[in-house]
Amino acid sequence: MKQILEKWKPAIKSLIIWNICSKNIKIRLLMVICGFFFLFCTLSYRLIIVATNVYDKNINSFKKNHQFRKEIVDRNGNLLAVNLPSASLFANPQIVLDPETSVKKLAEILPDINKAKLLAELKSNKSFIWVKRDLLPSQQEKITSLGLLGFEFEEEQKRIYTFSNLLSHVVGYVGRDSVGLSGLELAYDKYLTNSDYALNEPKNRKEPLQLSIDIRLQSILSEELDKTLKQFKAIGAVGIIADPNNGEILALVNKPDFDPHYPSLAKPEELFNIASLGIYEMGSVFKALTMAVGFDTGAINMNDAYDISYMKVGGFQLKDYTPRQGWHSVPEIFLYSSNIGTSQIMLEIGKSNFKKYLKKLGLLDQLQIELPERGTPLFPSEKRWNDLTSVTMSYGYGISISPLHFVRAMLPVVNGGTLYDLTLLKRKDEKVIGTKVFSENTSTQMKKLFRSVVKEGNGKRAEVKGYLIGGKTGTAEKLSQGAGGKKKYLKNSRASSFLGMLPASNPQYIIFIRFDEPKPTKESFGFATASWTAAPTAGRVFERMISLYGLEPIEQSEEES
Structure with a gap:
């Protein structure tokens, strides 16, 4: 046995050495594998953390932007x-x-998604x-x-x-x-x-x-504008209803409009705010301001009269839409909407006085209202502001303002003389501070003139039986770029407007309606003037307002006073 062991001793020794070496190799190999595994786990962990951080950053950024918003x-x-x-x-x-x-x-489940785009993004990094x-x-x-x-x-x-x-x-x-x-x-x-x-x-x-808006009244105004737009195929319209005694806007409608949920789908003309950003020549409704300034400066009174047969200023001949001959009183000039008569009153006032009142009424400055979309008036420079430009401005040409500008300027004309800022927010119970622009007497005289236009003039179609409606019509030719860059007025391209109030004796509501390029119809006998478009629309709105608010009829004695 001893001999056998001695014989195999070298082999056993080699085997033991080999086992020891093999064990060391295995241990080292295992350590290398463990090292690689640890490195893999570390890198994977870091990648997950980075991806998660990027993800969290996106989500947190998103959440920051989607904060609470009031009603x-x-x-x-x-x-x-x-x-x-x-x-x-x-x-x-x-x-x-x-x-x-x-x-x-x-x-x-989502048939409208872009499958190709989504697949590409899902395969991205x-x-x-x-x-x-x-x-x-x-x-x-x-x-x-x-x-x-x-x-x-x-x-x-x-x-x-x-x-x-x-x-x-x-x-x-x-x-x-x-x-x-x-x-x-x-x-x-x-x-x-x-x-x-x-x-x-x-x-x-x-x-x-x-807001100061009454959504019921907003709906009424919108519906009535739509009816006239469709009937006369106008390209646009604006309607404003305000409280003349504090400047609150009760309804404001622009046509065309847009869906605020999808503004990116709207056309530029649909996004455009006609009421506040658009500036236009108002035409004959502007004569109301000229008359008010005339009364307030003492340049005219109800008994004055002027020859409206013919007039020339600076080589420019003035014309009336419906020519009349002879002498006419101040009330008749307003009733018949005479450009010639209004121009003569303007010369009595004087361009300096007229400009001073336009400044007081805010018509030479940017509109002050809560909306960020606000227009700036266009008017002659000091150098070009002469008798002729003053005369044309007196009947609504040569000065361009926004519809809201005009409504604000009309508040003191009908409320006893006080100018208020317009607002789209409901006023609290505190007293509203205004600026006195016209006298009480001026406002009284103007309310009589407004009533006469609806009772016996071009505003008849705005009348509501049993109520004292007052108003003024206006039809303005639009200015267009002609050949060679020269601007000219187009007789077949007009804007028709109506300024109205209820009741005329003591206005609680003031309305302004304007249609852009209404087309004549057979039913209107080929006319598309304010008396056929804007005035009847205002009348329908007034009629529905009376029903909505339960307004009492006006006594006959109140009209006579």
């Missing part, structure tokens, strides 16, 4: 704009297992992509049931406009990040998001933005 309500508390919960689907392409199958399944925003509850439920790895929902806030197009130019709209982009949504963005604590005392943090 907007009308003067009676009716909801106009509100944020509602809305689910949106997003994905992390880094952990989506089967992009092709995922896209195929999602397309069955991105860590965050939006799949579909603002899902319907039924869509969210179906997608959830698919159990797709890498897809999740984000609870968002979607801005809903309860009356859609009806207030698009007043309320405006917000962008995808819930930031106001137009209208009051833009003007009051900080207030609505509570981001400006100076505007939001603790007690007001949840208070909605309350």
